[in-house]
Amino acid sequence: MSGVTAKIRWYVRELTGESAYDxxxxxxxxxxxxPLSRREFEIRRMKARESDPRQGFRCC
Incomplete structure (x- = not known):
């Protein structure tokens, strides 16, 4: 992977939260x-985000 491609991949993973589990x-x-499974981690992360009004809200 080229240096530019690696940097873009890192940026996208950080931006989307993909690297949080890692x-x-x-x-x-x-x-x-x-550690929790990826699925359990994401469920707990979503519940924590939805319970905290500072983290935003879901519209749907």
């Missing part, structure tokens, strides 16, 4: 914990 897994493993 960072979560790294933190949990470093702490010696078993």
């Amino acid at each position: 960072r979560y897994v790294e933190r949990e493993r470093a702490a010696g914990h078993q």
Whole structure:
């Protein structure tokens, strides 16, 4: 992958939140914990976002 392509990929992953799970897994493993599955992580993340009015809201 070229340098420009790698930078674009990194930017898109950060912008969309795709890299949040990767960072979560790294933190949990470093702490010696078993990380949640990707599905469970995303469910909890969505519930937390919807319960906090500072995070915005869903229209539908």
